[in-house]
Amino acid sequence: MIIIPAIDIIQGKCVRLTKGDYDQKIVYNDNPLEVAKQFEAAGITRVHIVDLDGAKAGSIVNLKVLEAVASSTELIIDFGGGVKTIQDVSNIFNAGASMVTIGSLAVKQPSLLEEWLLEFGTNRFLIGADVLEGNIKISGWLEDGGITIFDFIGKMLSLGVTNIFCTDISKDGVMEGPSVDLYKTILAQFPEIKLIASGGVSELNDLLNLDALGCAGAIVGKAIYEGKVPLNPLKDLTESYIYFN
Numbered sequence: 001m002i003i004i005p006a007i008d009i010i011q012g013k014c015v016r017l018t019k020g021d022y023d024q025k026i027v028y029n030d031n032p033l034e035v036a037k038q039f040e041a042a043g044i045t046r047v048h049i050v051d052l053d054g055a056k057a058g059s060i061v062n063l064k065v066l067e068a069v070a071s072s073t074e075l076i077i078d079f080g081g082g083v084k085t086i087q088d089v090s091n092i093f094n095a096g097a098s099m100v101t102i103g104s105l106a107v108k109q110p111s112l113l114e115e116w117l118l119e120f121g122t123n124r125f126l127i128g129a130d131v132l133e134g135n136i137k138i139s140g141w142l143e144d145g146g147i148t149i150f151d152f153i154g155k156m157l158s159l160g161v162t163n164i165f166c167t168d169i170s171k172d173g174v175m176e177g178p179s180v181d182l183y184k185t186i187l188a189q190f191p192e193i194k195l196i197a198s199g200g201v202s203e204l205n206d207l208l209n210l211d212a213l214g215c216a217g218a219i220v221g222k223a224i225y226e227g228k229v230p231l232n233p234l235k236d237l238t239e240s241y242i243y244f245n
Contacts (some may be wrong), residue, residue, distance in 0.1 A: 001153045001216065004011040006041050016222045054082025055081040067096060103130065104138035125161065127156050128167065130168065131164075131168055163194050166197065168199050171199040176200055195214075206218075
């Protein structure tokens, strides 16, 4: 299982939110590139960069952060937040990302997503499924997506997508443990997907449990920034399996 630290960006700074609430923001570093270099030095190979300003505004805001990290490290990067057009996708790839992260658009405009998949390839996209009590939430978790997590994954599979990360909103940023039961159910129903767990990781043992479940990866945020999950032991976990190829 690959460990994927999250670098969430607001006003060019590395932050973390609690349950997606912009009013519950903690700034961990004014320089995301410095954070990325620390991850790389610890043996991390992949990061998940989220343009939170872009997600809120509906258009990409922090592309320069992506450019800085991509040009100054060897990290594999997936980037998302505010992606609305095929030009946005091209800009992200040109800035150095290996994958584009898509969330609400996959629910609202699956036909548009399908066009992008045909243009760039399904392996260049990471689809985010934000879940609360089994239902997909969209638009910064403020709106109901009108579809269950299981129907959504089935729809993505029909488009050829297998790279999916799932965030249990009730777990995000609170470090109370990941949604093991949810991920177990998803993997039992869709064993062909490369599921990345997101939200709730509070200690190294949580990552071992997710690995044992068969998760392809785990996105980790606050637990790393607050020292609950030390970076050094993560190298051994990341070396065993890198699903992006």
